[in-house]
Amino acid sequence: MKSPRELQPLIEDGIVDTVIRRLKSGKEASVFLVARGDEILCAKVYKDANHRGFHKLAEYQEGRKVRGSRDARALGKGGRHGRSVQEAEWKSAEVEALYRLAAAGVRVPKPYGVFDGVLLMEVVRDAEGNPAPRLNDVMPEPEQARQWHAFLVRQIVLMLCEGLIHGDLSEFNVLLDATGPVIIDLPQAVNAAGNNNAFRMLERDVNNMREYCGRAAPELLETEYAHEIWALYEEGVLQPESPLTGRFERDEHVADVAAVLEVIEDERLEAEERQRRREEAESG
16 A cells, blocks of 8 residues: 555664554554564554543643653643654653553553654454454443453552553453453543542443443443542552452442531631731731
């Protein structure tokens, strides 16, 4: 096939030899099968920010460390350079997350690096050697759904133990290779400790897996793994093999909003009184 413009620099530099075909096109990137010598790899070409599905990019990037004080200032101010830094961070985040998570034992594709903004990684294959299907393309039997759910919850725990949350985990970005689920698509990976939306994103990831697997095994729909996992994480005791039950006791006590507001008002009045006394003392 004709080489896409974004892949031409990789061919000219000898990083890949040829483009075989487009494998998929999604909301954030297009993935191509490419040849490098005897190897077949995936080349992920990220779409321009104006054509991606993640319009709230800053929400995902909150808490990420930016290289260099100039870039950090530019990112905070916006503008052309700020947007350029934001784009570069978005593209580099996935390969960094892949290396980090692979080392932690999370099942993700093996990365080979980013070249001219294009991510090269291994091709995830099924038992017949073909590119692996997405979880969404498969309808499991109840027992298989339970096994996949247990495995994916444990993968989410492993990621969180590394300080990361996928942020967009669903049946559309989990592949099924010859031995089980493989998690893909991580440019929006969230810094769990530095992002104010961390729990909400973790809960969405967990619940997406619960909803998918719960179609075949309805009892999974009653589980509350997100709250249980997050409670352990906040206590600083979450471990890769932490026992999980899927049950979580919510605090059913209703907050006394009127009492809280009354305390705030008392504090305000006391502060005003202290200020008045200081002003009187200074004028006297």
